[in-house]
Structures are given as structure tokens and as C-alpha cells.
Amino acid sequence: MSGSSLVSGFYKLSPEERLGFVKEFAGLSDEECALIGNTGSLSMDLADRMIENVVGAIPLPLGIATNFLINKRDYLIPMAIEEPSVVAAASYAGKMTREGGGFYTSSMPPVMIGQIQAVEVKDPYTARMRVIQAKEEILKKANDQDPVLVSVGGGAKDIDAKVIYTIQGPMLIAELHVDCRDAMGANAVNTMAEAVTPMIERITGGHVYLRIISNLATKRLARAWCLVPKDVVGGEEVVDGIINAYAFAAADPYRAATHNKGILNGIIAVILATCNDHRAIEAGAHAYAARNGRYTTLSTWERNEDGDLVGSIELPMAVGMIGGAVRTHPIAKIALKILGVETANEFAEVLSAVGLAQNLGALRALADEGIQRGHMSLHARNIAVAAGATGRLIDLVAERMVEERKIRMDKAKELIKQYKDSGKT
Ligand code: NAD
Numbered sequence: 001m002s003g004s005s006l007v008s009g010f011y012k013l014s015p016e017e018r019l020g021f022v023k024e025f026a027g028l029s030d031e032e033c034a035l036i037g038n039t040g041s042l043s044m045d046l047a048d049r050m051i052e053n054v055v056g057a058i059p060l061p062l063g064i065a066t067n068f069l070i071n072k073r074d075y076l077i078p079m080a081i082e083e084p085s086v087v088a089a090a091s092y093a094g095k096m097t098r099e100g101g102g103f104y105t106s107s108m109p110p111v112m113i114g115q116i117q118a119v120e121v122k123d124p125y126t127a128r129m130r131v132i133q134a135k136e137e138i139l140k141k142a143n144d145q146d147p148v149l150v151s152v153g154g155g156a157k158d159i160d161a162k163v164i165y166t167i168q169g170p171m172l173i174a175e176l177h178v179d180c181r182d183a184m185g186a187n188a189v190n191t192m193a194e195a196v197t198p199m200i201e202r203i204t205g206g207h208v209y210l211r212i213i214s215n216l217a218t219k220r221l222a223r224a225w226c227l228v229p230k231d232v233v234g235g236e237e238v239v240d241g242i243i244n245a246y247a248f249a250a251a252d253p254y255r256a257a258t259h260n261k262g263i264l265n266g267i268i269a270v271i272l273a274t275c276n277d278h279r280a281i282e283a284g285a286h287a288y289a290a291r292n293g294r295y296t297t298l299s300t301w302e303r304n305e306d307g308d309l310v311g312s313i314e315l316p317m318a319v320g321m322i323g324g325a326v327r328t329h330p331i332a333k334i335a336l337k338i339l340g341v342e343t344a345n346e347f348a349e350v351l352s353a354v355g356l357a358q359n360l361g362a363l364r365a366l367a368d369e370g371i372q373r374g375h376m377s378l379h380a381r382n383i384a385v386a387a388g389a390t391g392r393l394i395d396l397v398a399e400r401m402v403e404e405r406k407i408r409m410d411k412a413k414e415l416i417k418q419y420k421d422s423g424k425t
Pocket of ligand 1: 146148149152154180181182183184185186187188189190213215277280320322323324325
């Protein structure tokens, strides 16, 4: 490393010029620069328009989870993820749920909440009444900002207000409820919230600071449930194991965090494949999991009267089929085509089914053979590659490490040397 990271006008340089600067700063080789600068199907020009200070792109594997039957329709699920075993587990879970009829889903209309924070309001409770009373005027102003959204049946539909107590004293928070149709909606909602700000200041007599969307999208929940016959999941003992694993997570936030991470493994992989906003989904999911004051699970697992396993999930799902980078990124467009969803609501429901499937896959592995075996055999391949194995050697080294239950870099290097010395590669 050399030089200062304080650069003026870095953003004005071309991506190649920026990479030249980084090359010098970080001591990158020509080969490393060529790898970063190879943006693949996303042209450098497009990448440079999507975010700031672009120097290249980072490709992720794109896998397809198979076997998904949702509301009696077949889906292939595109997943972009760096973690091994997620796609395989989703496909396996999809297959198990098929035996019980697949997934059934529902969702709320795609309504997002835009918050407008008014401070120094003298009479916050009466101001709240005045804001609610001015609903028509406020909604009109908001909807004037987005005639396109209104023309497709969306737009601001309601206004609510609440008084909260903070270390800075009471605040009046006005909340715009905006139907975002097939968009995720952050830009649309933020624009509307900004536009009604002078109105909120006039009505409340206060001063407005923040006007921004909330990612705790409780008015945009997606739900899915599935039934897995006990014999398909591995028998009564495995059903017991899964329900006990769920009970543990439901009662303990330390376990719930990992339980929900497993759910998000599936959801976020699809969100990445379609270039949606994964931060919004993750923030919404975790906040929803803590909505009652204690962090808990987003899914539930129980036994029905026949002893079969039944799972359900409910979480906020602010996803778009339009807007943001969804229609800009060439691969995201193809991923949506593979999914074959027609509305953001259908997309949200498919995502909730994928989350539940991923959860089932993980819980079954945990309850049955323990997750490490399946996970580590895939992980072993990554370790083998990182240790320098190529071609056939990757599988040979990975298999030996799994057999010997020593999936470590030093072991991989030792095996590579052994194979090379023996001339078996
Ligand atoms: P956008 O503004 O690019 O597109 C939405 C617009 O598309 C609508 O406002 C509407 O005018 C138009 N449209 C055309 N046909 C439509 C249809 N059928 N349904 C809905 N809208 C239609 O995007 P957006 O969805 O408003 O914002 C998403 C972006 O905002 C994402 O890139 C996200 O990362 C970013 N963002 C997120 C946050 C956050 O806190 N989550 C905050 C700021 C920005």
C-alpha cells in the first residue's frame, strides 16, 4: 500500500483511470486489474451509471433451485450467492414440499410507509388530529408527484400520524401509506414525503426534519405455508427434531438470528439475482422479527393431526419488478424472466416460499444428520480451490478432506502436494 486515500475529483475520472489509481495505491498487478475491470455481461458503461466511483464488477455464481410448486404452479428459482449448499438445500426442500402439494401463499397489497418527522410541535395530539383530517389535501399533493404510479392503480392511499416520546422530547410522525404496485417504491415514497413536507409543517406548526420510507413494511407482508408428509421428511423423529429446533429459535434470540439467517439465505439469493434492494429486505425482516419487543422467528413449524409437518412464514417483502436497478441490469431482467412472475405481489409470495423452503432444508439437516456434513463437503471444494487445486484435483482433494474430516487449508495443501508428487492428477 502507498499514498493517500484522500483524492479530489476521483468521481470525475473514467473507470479505467480510477482503477489505475487503485492499482498504484494497493499494488495490484496487471492481471488483478484485468480481472476487476472485466465486467462481463454488465458493461463497464452501465456499471459506471449504476453507482459512483466504479472500477469494475464482481461476478457471483448464479444457480437455479428446482422443484418449486407454488399455488399449483411450477417455478424455477434463480439464486445468486457465494455460499455453498444453499441452492441444493432449496431444491431438496422444494421436492419434499411437492409431496404435500407445494407451497400456498398470500400477500397484502404493496403498500409502503413514508415517515415525516415533525419536531417542536406545541400540541402534538391535536396536531395529529389535524393531519389525519387533512387527508384528502395531503394525498392529492403526494399523488401529483407520480402520475405514472397513480395511472397503474397505485399512489398515496392513506395518512396516519402518531406521537412518539424521544430524548429530544415529543415528536409528531406523519405516515403516508403508498401503494407502490410493481415497484419497491423507495424513490416514489421519498419524493411524495418530501412534497407534502411544507403542508405538514403548516398543519402541525412544527419543523420537519426527516422524510423517508420505512423498511419495516408491515403493510406489505407476504406469507407462505407448506405441508411435508412425515415419511417424506424422514419420519416422526425428524418431525420432532424440526419442531424442537423451531421451539428453541422461537424462545431464544441467539438461535432465532441464525434461524432467520437461514431463511434469508434463500430470499436474498433471489433478491440479488434480480438486483433488488437486499438491505431493505433484511432490515424489514429483522425489524419484523422483533416487532413484539423480543426478537423471534419469522417462521413457525408444527405438527398437524396426521403427524405431518406444517410450516408457515410471514414477513415484509418490499420488492420491485420495475424501478431501481431491476430493469437496468441485463441479468436481473433474465432472472425475472426465469422466475416468470407477473406482479411484485406474486414475486413477494414466491420469495416467502423460497425463504420457508430454505428454512426447512436447514432445519431438516440440523435435526437429522447435522448441518456440517452436507455443508462441509461443498465447503471442502472451496477450500481445495483456495489451496491451489485445479481441475480434477479439486474433487479429489475435497473428497479426501471430507473422508478424513479435516477440511482445512493446511490439509488441502498437503493433499495437493501428495497427489502432484504421486503423479495422479
Ligand atoms: P423508481 O423510482 O426507479 O421506479 C418506480 C417508478 O416507476 C414509480 O414511481 C412509477 O412512476 C414508475 N412505474 C411505472 N410502472 C409502474 C408499475 N407498474 N408499478 C409501479 N411503478 C411503476 O424505483 P422505486 O421502486 O421507487 O425505488 C427503488 C430504489 O430505491 C431501489 O434502487 C432502492 O435501492 C432505492 N432506495 C431504497 C431506500 C430504502 O430505504 N429502502 C431508500 C432510498 C432509495
